[in-house]
Amino acid sequence: MKLATLDDGTRDGCLVLVSRDLGAILACDDVAGTLQEALEDWDRVSRLLAAMAERLDHGGAAGARPFDAGAMKAPLPRAWQWLDGSAFSTHGQLMQLAYDLPPVPSDIPLMYQGLSHRFAAGHEDMVFPSAADGIDFEAELAVIVDDVPQGVSPEEALGHIRLVMLVNDWSLRVLGAAEMRTGFGWVQAKPACSAAPVAVTPDELGDRWKDGRVHLPVMVHYQGGRFGEADAGCMDFGFHELIAHAARTRALCAGTIIGSGTISNPAYNVVGSSCIAERRAIEKIERGAPHTPFMQSGEAVRIEVRQRRGSLFGAIDQRVVVAGRD
Structure with a gap:
């Protein structure tokens, strides 16, 4: 459905x-x-x-x-809770290597709680105060759950996944780096996310829904060409494990959205990337310095998942508008 x-x-x-x-x-x-x-x-x-x-x-x-x-609006134009994971270890490893960051735990999921009171429609312009803040897209998948009890197991969590959706988790990278140094987490660096217009029940994915993962490529087009087409099935932690992690000490109410984090594959030199920050990290590792700039006013990004029948969620197709003067 x-x-x-x-x-x-x-x-x-x-x-x-x-x-x-x-x-x-x-x-x-x-x-x-x-x-x-x-x-x-x-x-x-x-x-x-x-x-x-x-x-x-x-x-x-x-x-x-x-x-x-x-x-259409986003499937849930405002949600009770948005919990975004970082379930693709390749993305974290690339960022760590490029910028000499301390290692992060690999035995538990990474997750933060972000802005949830607004999810932008996948077609609307995104307005930001300054291009100097490092405007970046992040292609992700997410699930929407019903009421999840505290202490749910990963196996039980699978039964609480009601819908799957496609998300662009917008990031302001320059602000993010500064906020990370405070140790208090992101506020200014994480504006509203966007979502493709259609959410689907897991059975719509057929055999591409397995082990709490969506085994399909997520296509990103930017600057007139293919930017990335990473397989979303390469999650180190499935959505059921992300849900269990989030619910360890608290129940989750119906309408909570759990994100996968930036989709990333070990074969990034073949499939590309799902955000500019990762492309810049690869350039720094391989060429000594990043070369791909962050987004500027008037630029657009398109994110989509396709099956044989065509577009699965509809597309996120958005233009950046810078409201302030840089």
């Missing part, structure tokens, strides 16, 4: 079903008005939505209309 949130002028939008080919939508406000409402009553609501989705996919749903990505 595929779900999206139609922008109806309210903060949380209106929940709609989306056909598998991303060709049509169907309002489902008689079942659940918003995605958050659906997540809080998932066992009941999902059965009703699945029956409606079956009719939509077979052309028998009265009231269906064309899908328009530009009319």
Whole structure:
């Protein structure tokens, strides 16, 4: 099943079903008005939505209309919680080697709690105060859970994953480096994330959903060409393990979003990277200094996952706008 949130002028939008080919939508406000409402009553609501989705996919749903990505918000325009992991060790190792950073633990997931009260739509311009702050994209996958009890095991956590989504975790790298030195974590360096318009249930992935991982490449296009196409299945910790880590000492409420961190592969010289910072780290290691600049006003990035049927989540296709004067 595929779900999206139609922008109806309210903060949380209106929940709609989306056909598998991303060709049509169907309002489902008689079942659940918003995605958050659906997540809080998932066992009941999902059965009703699945029956409606079956009719939509077979052309028998009265009231269906064309899908328009530009009319959609993020699947969850605001969430109770955004917990972002760093589940790809290659990314951390490259950054550590390039900038002589201290080693990080490899036996537990890395995770921070970021801004959750706003997720930008995948088509809207992103406004930043200054290009001097080091504007960077980060292609990630994420999962949305229902209510997760404290102390859940990784095996039990798998059963709490309700939806998978595609995220651009925007970062301001110059500010991030300064904030990391304080030891208090990120605030200014982590503005709102963006999300592709469609969230999907894990069964939509077929055999590409395995071991709490999505075994598909995530394509990043930047500066008119392919920037990266790293396999999201190369996570050192699966989403179920990230959830169990987050829930060790607290319960997670329905609508919590758990991110994978920047997608990165050991074969980065073949598949490329999912953020500029990693490309710069590789350049520093191999050429002595970084050469790829961070994003400037007017530049755009496109992030997408494709299957045989076409785009899985729809695309994140965004332009940077610098509001201040540099």
